[in-house]
Amino acid sequence: MGRAKEIIVKVIPAKIANEFIKKHHYSGKVVVKSSLHFGCFLDNKLHGVLSYGSPMVIRKAIPMVEGTGWNEMIELNRMAFDDYLPKNSESRCISISIKLIRKNAPHIKWILSYSDGSQCGDGTIYRASGFLLTSIKKNTTIYEFPDGFRVASNVLTSHNMSTNKMLARKYGAKLTGGASTKPFQDVGAKLIEGYQLRYIYLIDKTCKITVPILPFSRIDELGAGMYRGERISLEERRATLSEQVDSNATS
Numbered sequence: 001m002g003r004a005k006e007i008i009v010k011v012i013p014a015k016i017a018n019e020f021i022k023k024h025h026y027s028g029k030v031v032v033k034s035s036l037h038f039g040c041f042l043d044n045k046l047h048g049v050l051s052y053g054s055p056m057v058i059r060k061a062i063p064m065v066e067g068t069g070w071n072e073m074i075e076l077n078r079m080a081f082d083d084y085l086p087k088n089s090e091s092r093c094i095s096i097s098i099k100l101i102r103k104n105a106p107h108i109k110w111i112l113s114y115s116d117g118s119q120c121g122d123g124t125i126y127r128a129s130g131f132l133l134t135s136i137k138k139n140t141t142i143y144e145f146p147d148g149f150r151v152a153s154n155v156l157t158s159h160n161m162s163t164n165k166m167l168a169r170k171y172g173a174k175l176t177g178g179a180s181t182k183p184f185q186d187v188g189a190k191l192i193e194g195y196q197l198r199y200i201y202l203i204d205k206t207c208k209i210t211v212p213i214l215p216f217s218r219i220d221e222l223g224a225g226m227y228r229g230e231r232i233s234l235e236e237r238r239a240t241l242s243e244q245v246d247s248n249a250t251s
Contacts (some may be wrong), residue, residue, distance in 0.1 A: 003042065003086045009096040012039035012046070020049045025080040031056075034077055038100070040085065040093045047085045050097050051078035055112060064134070064200065065110050066208040074101070076113040079125075091128040098129075102203050109204040116142070117194045122225050126199040133214045135198035136224050139191060143181065145171060146188040156181045156189070195224040 017037035018030045033053040040048030055061040055075045062068040081090060101108055113131065115123030116139075123133070141153045155163050157179040168175050173183040181189065197219070200209055219225050 004089045004092045006042060007048075007085065007089060007093060007096075008041045009038050009050075009093050009100065010041070011100075012037050012049070016046070017049045017051055020046060021051065021078050021080045024049075024082050025078060031077040033075075036074070036101075036105075038093070038097045040081070040089070042085055042089075045084075048081035048089065048093055049078070050076060050093060052076055052097075052101070052111075061112055064112070064209065064211050065202070066210050068109065068207075069107075072107055072109045074105075074108050074111055076111055090125045094125065094129040098201065098203065109202070109207050111201040111203065113199050113201075115197045115199065117197065117224060122195070122219055123197050123199055126201075127216060129201070131199035131201045132209065133197060133216055133218070134200050134209065134211045135196075136214065136218060136222055137196050137198075139194045139196055141196075142192050142194075143184065143189040144192045145184075150192065153181050156184050195222070197224065 014034070014037055017034070017039065020039075021030050022028055031051065031053060033056065034051035035054070036052040038050040038052075039046050040050070052074045055073075055077075058070065061075070062070065062073060065073065076094070079090070079094075081093075098111065101111075111131075113126060115121060115126060117123075123131070127133070142150055143153060143156060144150045151163075151167065156167070158164055165175075167173065168183065171184065171187045171189070173187045175183055200211075202209070
């Protein structure tokens, strides 16, 4: 574990968390529904942020665990770290944040999170932190323009959003008024390859997950093992996961 044991995790203001996320998260964007932010500090400086909040569509999330009330689950919807923190820091910070949630918000029974292999990774950190894999789906939402800019499909199909109109002007897309990505595909936007993986962590171990729990081996069966949008071998991922699990077990 090394210096990872020296990391201090504590609640921080949204403004500070969002500034860090915009700078260090691969998307460069914050989630407006994030309401609980943890800062990860080493040597008295902020080097990581974990942001929790309500899922984008909570009515679809709460049935995943039997008997969940509207205020009894939360989503880890942003996680960003700089390069200063030592190895295994991410899983340790997640573990500490969960302990703080359990202590200070005992009504929260479980945590939902997603890993986007098309842009980041397949969730090695979540698996090392005790999350269960519950879904693997091919990416159907992230588009990339010829210049490398990436954006979610709901931005492209929402004509009331200023970002949508700005992108249409920038790339010369002719909006038709319908909720379609076709105008942007016509100017070169393409779905990027990869998978989105869904993970659940039960804070209350008596809760029952209603969706299928998948073995981690399913990731390789589907060829969904990725890191920052690149394929990663079974051996590489297992080695990383084994190191983090062993480290957490002795911390």
